[in-house]
Amino acid sequence: MEDDYYSIDSILAENQKIQCTFKVSVPDMGHLDGGNERDIKAQSKVQVPLWMAYILIYSDYADFTIPTSFSARVRSALNAEPRSVRLSNLVGQGGMWYGFGRMIMHLLNDDAAKEMSDLLVKTFRGRLPEVIDQAQHFASIHASTADSGVGGGALGGDHAAMAFREGLDGTERELFALTQASTRSTKRWYEASDRGRRS
Amino acid sequence: MALPAPLRASVTPTELELIASEQLVEIVPLVAMERTAFISGAYGPLRPPSKCKVPIWMATNLKLKKKCRIVPPDWLNVEFLEERLVQETTGESFSEMPFRFAEVAKVLIDTAPDDFPNPDKIRSLLKDIREARQAKSREGLSKLDHSELSLPNLCSMEINEIRPFFIRAMGVLIDIIKDAQPQQDIA
Incomplete structure (x- = not known):
């Protein structure tokens, strides 16, 4: 998620469209909007990728509107219960909701940026324990089924937990995988017997 | 990077076990041995039935050959x-x-x-x-x-x-x- 030029996460986070309102007319650039128009006229609204939006916004060619991933509706849902919002639906499968939010945050001015940061932090904090809990839970299920030779048939959990897992954004998925791997290897070590290996 | 992601941030539990095995533990040897030099240091002499401090890796090795008792x-x-x-x-x-x-x-x-x-x-x-x-x-x-x-x-x-x-x-x-x-x- 960092600003590193080579960071894949950063590239993925930039791969989101944002709606910009052009302040000036741009000739011969109508194809950006995918339409048949030849030119972009002033005051027209165009969805452009975030990586292109920077230069347009900083050069004062366009204004942007807060994308729907962070709309007032999403905000109030997150304020009410961060765990019940499906972040992956907001940015597409495997999308980086936090990364996207962070880039929007850098485009905003002080107060709005602060508000955005608070929203991201509050959401992340609210969801983190659930992410880790589920990952640890899954690690222990997998470890024990792998030992007894039974396939992953006993998976599932209740419906709410599954919905939450499906709603994880890319960053949370990464955390989930990290937690699962470390819990699993630790658990395996605790359960393995030492005698065979040493004698 | 060539290492799989879970290995990048942390060492494995087995590696920690290896490190911990350098710690000393008291044993009661059942065989006699002169002071012997190992890469990690010299241990011994083992003179049954008096106690002696050796690293855990050595204690477990001797134990599995029934050549010592470990003092908890x-x-x-x-x-x-x-x-x-x-x-x-x-x-x-x-x-x-x-x-x-x-x-x-x-x-x-x-x-x-x-x-x-x-x-x-x-x-x-x-x-x-x-x-x-x-x-x-x-x-x-x-x-x-x-x-x-x-x-x-x-x-x-x-x-x-x-x-x-x-x-x-x-x-x-x-x-x-x-x-x-x-x-x-x-x-």
Whole structure:
């Protein structure tokens, strides 16, 4: 998620469209909007990728509107219960909701940026324990089924937990995988017997 | 990077066990041996029936050949662990345990269960302690902060288990907290 030029996460986070309102007319650039128009006229609204939006916004060619991933509706849902919002639906499968939010945050001015940061932090904090809990839970299920030779048939959990897992954004998925791997290897070590290996 | 992701942030539990096996433990040798030089140092002489301090790797090796008895460390017995379990379940903070207690306890009990008065009881106490401590580190997760984390008396195996996702989560927090680091100019 960092600003590193080579960071894949950063590239993925930039791969989101944002709606910009052009302040000036741009000739011969109508194809950006995918339409048949030849030119972009002033005051027209165009969805452009975030990586292109920077230069347009900083050069004062366009204004942007807060994308729907962070709309007032999403905000109030997150304020009410961060765990019940499906972040992956907001940015597409495997999308980086936090990364996207962070880039929007850098485009905003002080107060709005602060508000955005608070929203991201509050959401992340609210969801983190659930992410880790589920990952640890899954690690222990997998470890024990792998030992007894039974396939992953006993998976599932209740419906709410599954919905939450499906709603994880890319960053949370990464955390989930990290937690699962470390819990699993630790658990395996605790359960393995030492005698065979040493004698 | 060539290493799989889970190995980048942390060492494996087996590697920790290897490190812990350098610690010294008391044994009662059943064979005599002159002082012998190893790469990690010189140990011995072994003169039965007097006690001697050797590294755990050597003690387990001798034990499996039935050439010594292991003297349990003073913290690895039912009374001590019961007392710690009470502390663990009543107090808020982690109780004070030897830094590598999980590794040492597992290796010793696995290789020399007959040298402990009540190995099954010790095993189940260790498991209870571990679970109580896990619940606490989970608590620490909800208080996670972008700049610091204070979980005193956490032992090496526990640190190793939580390290990958704690640092990643803290990394995310650094990224999304405004002014957690000097603002960089994107344009």
